[in-house]
Amino acid sequence: AQRVTQPEKLLSVFKGAPVELKCNYSYSGSPELFWYVQYSRQRLQLLLRHISRESIKGFTADLNKGETSFHLKKPFAQEEDSAMYYCALYNFNKFYFGSGTKLNVKP
Amino acid sequence: NAGVTQTPKFQVLKTGQSMTLQCAQDMNHEYMSWYRQDPGMGLRLIHYSVGAGITDQGEVPNGYNVSRSTTEDFPLRLLSAAPSQTSVYFCASSLGQGKEGYTFGSGTRLTVV
Numbered sequence: 001a002q003r004v005t006q007p008e009k010l011l012s013v014f015k016g017a018p019v020e021l022k023c024n025y026s027y028s029g030s031p032e033l034f035w036y037v038q039y040s041r042q043r044l045q046l047l048l049r050h051i052s053r054e055s056i057k058g059f060t061a062d063l064n065k066g067e068t069s070f071h072l073k074k075p076f077a078q079e080e081d082s083a084m085y086y087c088a089l090y091n092f093n094k095f096y097f098g099s100g101t102k103l104n105v106k107p
Numbered sequence: 108n109a110g111v112t113q114t115p116k117f118q119v120l121k122t123g124q125s126m127t128l129q130c131a132q133d134m135n136h137e138y139m140s141w142y143r144q145d146p147g148m149g150l151r152l153i154h155y156s157v158g159a160g161i162t163d164q165g166e167v168p169n170g171y172n173v174s175r176s177t178t179e180d181f182p183l184r185l186l187s188a189a190p191s192q193t194s195v196y197f198c199a200s201s202l203g204q205g206k207e208g209y210t211f212g213s214g215t216r217l218t219v220v
Binding site for chain 2: 004006009034036042043044045046049086093094095096097098099100
Protein backbone atom coordinates (compact mmCIF):
# COMPACT_ATOMS: atom_id res chain seq x y z
CA ALA A 1 0.00 0.00 0.00
CA GLN A 2 1.12 3.54 -0.66
CA ARG A 3 2.12 5.63 2.28
CA VAL A 4 3.86 8.98 2.71
CA THR A 5 5.46 9.89 6.01
CA GLN A 6 6.64 13.30 7.09
CA PRO A 7 8.13 12.70 10.52
CA GLU A 8 8.40 16.35 11.60
CA LYS A 9 5.25 18.31 12.39
CA LEU A 10 7.21 21.49 13.00
CA LEU A 11 10.63 22.63 11.92
CA SER A 12 12.06 25.90 13.17
CA VAL A 13 15.24 27.40 11.75
CA PHE A 14 16.88 30.78 11.68
CA LYS A 15 17.06 32.87 8.53
CA GLY A 16 20.09 31.89 6.48
CA ALA A 17 20.32 28.39 7.94
CA PRO A 18 19.98 25.27 5.78
CA VAL A 19 16.63 23.51 5.71
CA GLU A 20 15.75 19.88 5.12
CA LEU A 21 12.15 18.72 5.24
CA LYS A 22 11.97 14.96 5.42
CA CYS A 23 9.68 12.75 3.37
CA ASN A 24 9.69 8.97 3.26
CA TYR A 25 7.40 6.83 1.18
CA SER A 26 6.39 3.23 0.79
CA TYR A 27 5.49 2.10 -2.70
CA SER A 28 6.26 -1.02 -4.66
CA GLY A 29 6.65 0.53 -8.10
CA SER A 30 8.47 3.55 -9.51
CA PRO A 31 7.15 6.48 -7.51
CA GLU A 32 6.15 9.86 -8.81
CA LEU A 33 6.70 12.33 -6.02
CA PHE A 34 5.78 15.94 -5.46
CA TRP A 35 6.14 18.72 -2.94
CA TYR A 36 3.28 21.14 -2.32
CA VAL A 37 3.41 24.32 -0.25
CA GLN A 38 0.66 26.20 1.54
CA TYR A 39 1.44 29.73 2.70
CA SER A 40 -0.68 31.28 5.42
CA ARG A 41 -4.28 31.77 4.27
CA GLN A 42 -3.48 30.68 0.72
CA ARG A 43 -4.28 27.66 -1.33
CA LEU A 44 -1.90 24.77 -1.83
CA GLN A 45 0.54 25.23 -4.67
CA LEU A 46 2.72 22.78 -6.48
CA LEU A 47 6.33 23.45 -5.51
CA LEU A 48 8.20 20.83 -7.48
CA ARG A 49 8.06 17.39 -9.04
CA HIS A 50 10.83 14.86 -8.84
CA ILE A 51 10.48 13.94 -12.49
CA SER A 52 11.34 17.44 -13.68
CA ARG A 53 14.42 17.73 -11.45
CA GLU A 54 13.82 21.45 -11.12
CA SER A 55 14.73 24.00 -8.48
CA ILE A 56 11.93 26.30 -7.40
CA LYS A 57 12.50 29.23 -5.03
CA GLY A 58 15.87 27.69 -4.18
CA PHE A 59 14.34 24.38 -3.10
CA THR A 60 15.47 21.05 -4.50
CA ALA A 61 14.47 17.48 -3.80
CA ASP A 62 16.21 14.30 -4.78
CA LEU A 63 14.55 10.95 -5.03
CA ASN A 64 16.52 8.28 -3.17
CA LYS A 65 15.01 4.95 -4.06
CA GLY A 66 17.37 3.05 -1.78
CA GLU A 67 16.23 5.00 1.26
CA THR A 68 12.71 5.55 -0.16
CA SER A 69 13.05 9.24 0.57
CA PHE A 70 12.31 12.52 -1.18
CA HIS A 71 13.61 15.15 1.19
CA LEU A 72 13.17 18.84 0.37
CA LYS A 73 16.24 21.02 0.83
CA LYS A 74 17.23 24.65 0.70
CA PRO A 75 20.71 25.88 1.55
CA PHE A 76 19.68 29.26 3.00
CA ALA A 77 16.20 29.66 4.46
CA GLN A 78 14.31 32.93 4.08
CA GLU A 79 11.50 34.24 6.27
CA GLU A 80 9.10 34.05 3.32
CA ASP A 81 9.67 30.28 3.22
CA SER A 82 7.58 29.94 6.38
CA ALA A 83 4.66 27.74 5.33
CA MET A 84 3.17 24.29 5.50
CA TYR A 85 4.85 21.76 3.24
CA TYR A 86 3.28 18.54 2.01
CA CYS A 87 4.98 15.64 0.31
CA ALA A 88 2.77 13.65 -2.04
CA LEU A 89 3.00 10.42 -4.02
CA TYR A 90 1.05 9.91 -7.22
CA ASN A 91 -0.31 6.53 -8.18
CA PHE A 92 -2.89 5.90 -10.85
CA ASN A 93 -5.24 8.84 -10.59
CA LYS A 94 -4.64 9.41 -6.89
CA PHE A 95 -2.34 11.52 -4.79
CA TYR A 96 -1.37 10.35 -1.33
CA PHE A 97 -0.29 13.19 0.92
CA GLY A 98 1.84 13.17 4.01
CA SER A 99 0.62 14.85 7.17
CA GLY A 100 2.68 17.95 6.46
CA THR A 101 5.55 19.84 8.08
CA LYS A 102 5.21 23.39 9.25
CA LEU A 103 8.38 25.35 8.52
CA ASN A 104 8.99 28.38 10.68
CA VAL A 105 11.91 30.58 9.65
CA LYS A 106 12.88 32.95 12.43
CA PRO A 107 14.54 36.31 11.78
CA ASN B 108 -8.87 32.57 -16.17
CA ALA B 109 -10.12 31.98 -12.64
CA GLY B 110 -8.53 28.54 -12.14
CA VAL B 111 -10.38 26.47 -9.53
CA THR B 112 -13.21 28.26 -7.74
CA GLN B 113 -14.81 26.93 -4.57
CA THR B 114 -17.91 28.22 -2.87
CA PRO B 115 -18.72 28.93 -0.13
CA LYS B 116 -15.51 29.85 1.70
CA PHE B 117 -17.06 29.29 5.13
CA GLN B 118 -20.09 27.34 6.27
CA VAL B 119 -21.62 26.32 9.57
CA LEU B 120 -24.08 23.45 9.55
CA LYS B 121 -26.16 21.77 12.17
CA THR B 122 -25.87 18.03 12.63
CA GLY B 123 -28.13 16.27 10.15
CA GLN B 124 -28.32 19.08 7.64
CA SER B 125 -27.29 18.54 4.04
CA MET B 126 -25.40 20.86 1.75
CA THR B 127 -23.40 21.02 -1.46
CA LEU B 128 -19.90 22.40 -1.76
CA GLN B 129 -19.37 23.83 -5.21
CA CYS B 130 -16.23 23.49 -7.32
CA ALA B 131 -15.72 24.84 -10.81
CA GLN B 132 -12.67 25.08 -13.05
CA ASP B 133 -12.21 26.89 -16.32
CA MET B 134 -9.02 25.21 -17.51
CA ASN B 135 -10.70 22.32 -19.34
CA HIS B 136 -9.09 19.88 -16.90
CA GLU B 137 -10.34 16.33 -17.14
CA TYR B 138 -9.33 15.31 -13.67
CA MET B 139 -10.98 16.72 -10.55
CA SER B 140 -10.89 15.65 -6.95
CA TRP B 141 -12.01 16.54 -3.44
CA TYR B 142 -9.82 16.40 -0.36
CA ARG B 143 -10.35 17.13 3.26
CA GLN B 144 -7.59 18.63 5.36
CA ASP B 145 -7.45 17.84 9.05
CA PRO B 146 -4.74 18.78 11.56
CA GLY B 147 -2.06 16.12 11.81
CA MET B 148 -3.59 14.04 9.04
CA GLY B 149 -2.67 15.94 5.93
CA LEU B 150 -5.00 15.77 2.96
CA ARG B 151 -7.20 12.76 2.41
CA LEU B 152 -8.93 11.99 -0.86
CA ILE B 153 -12.72 11.84 -0.67
CA HIS B 154 -13.81 11.35 -4.29
CA TYR B 155 -12.33 11.97 -7.67
CA SER B 156 -13.34 12.10 -11.31
CA VAL B 157 -11.33 11.40 -14.44
CA GLY B 158 -13.88 12.99 -16.74
CA ALA B 159 -17.50 13.97 -17.17
CA GLY B 160 -19.79 11.15 -16.10
CA ILE B 161 -17.04 9.22 -14.31
CA THR B 162 -16.46 9.32 -10.56
CA ASP B 163 -14.76 7.06 -8.06
CA GLN B 164 -14.14 6.83 -4.34
CA GLY B 165 -11.03 7.88 -2.53
CA GLU B 166 -9.81 7.07 0.98
CA VAL B 167 -12.67 8.60 2.97
CA PRO B 168 -15.85 8.61 0.85
CA ASN B 169 -18.43 7.79 3.53
CA GLY B 170 -21.00 10.51 4.05
CA TYR B 171 -20.22 12.25 0.77
CA ASN B 172 -21.61 12.06 -2.75
CA VAL B 173 -20.32 13.52 -5.99
CA SER B 174 -21.40 13.79 -9.60
CA ARG B 175 -19.70 15.10 -12.71
CA SER B 176 -22.25 16.14 -15.31
CA THR B 177 -19.91 18.64 -17.00
CA THR B 178 -16.15 18.98 -17.37
CA GLU B 179 -16.21 22.25 -15.45
CA ASP B 180 -18.15 21.36 -12.30
CA PHE B 181 -17.60 18.81 -9.55
CA PRO B 182 -19.91 19.42 -6.57
CA LEU B 183 -19.50 17.58 -3.27
CA ARG B 184 -22.66 16.75 -1.32
CA LEU B 185 -22.84 16.12 2.37
CA LEU B 186 -25.92 13.99 2.86
CA SER B 187 -26.41 14.32 6.62
CA ALA B 188 -23.70 16.40 8.25
CA ALA B 189 -21.90 15.07 11.29
CA PRO B 190 -19.39 16.81 13.61
CA SER B 191 -16.71 14.45 12.27
CA GLN B 192 -17.07 16.22 8.93
CA THR B 193 -15.81 19.47 10.38
CA SER B 194 -12.79 20.14 8.20
CA VAL B 195 -11.33 22.24 5.44
CA TYR B 196 -12.31 20.94 2.03
CA PHE B 197 -10.18 21.43 -1.06
CA CYS B 198 -11.11 20.86 -4.65
CA ALA B 199 -8.31 20.26 -7.13
CA SER B 200 -8.03 19.72 -10.84
CA SER B 201 -5.42 18.57 -13.29
CA LEU B 202 -4.91 18.06 -16.96
CA GLY B 203 -4.89 14.41 -17.79
CA GLN B 204 -4.67 11.94 -14.93
CA GLY B 205 -3.09 14.27 -12.44
CA LYS B 206 0.53 13.40 -13.10
CA GLU B 207 1.36 17.02 -13.87
CA GLY B 208 0.25 18.05 -10.40
CA TYR B 209 -2.87 19.65 -9.08
CA THR B 210 -4.27 23.15 -9.21
CA PHE B 211 -6.09 23.69 -5.93
CA GLY B 212 -9.05 25.81 -5.00
CA SER B 213 -8.91 28.15 -2.03
CA GLY B 214 -10.84 25.80 0.23
CA THR B 215 -14.11 25.68 2.15
CA ARG B 216 -13.95 25.74 5.93
CA LEU B 217 -16.91 23.71 7.22
CA THR B 218 -18.00 23.49 10.82
CA VAL B 219 -20.70 21.05 11.88
CA VAL B 220 -22.22 21.76 15.29
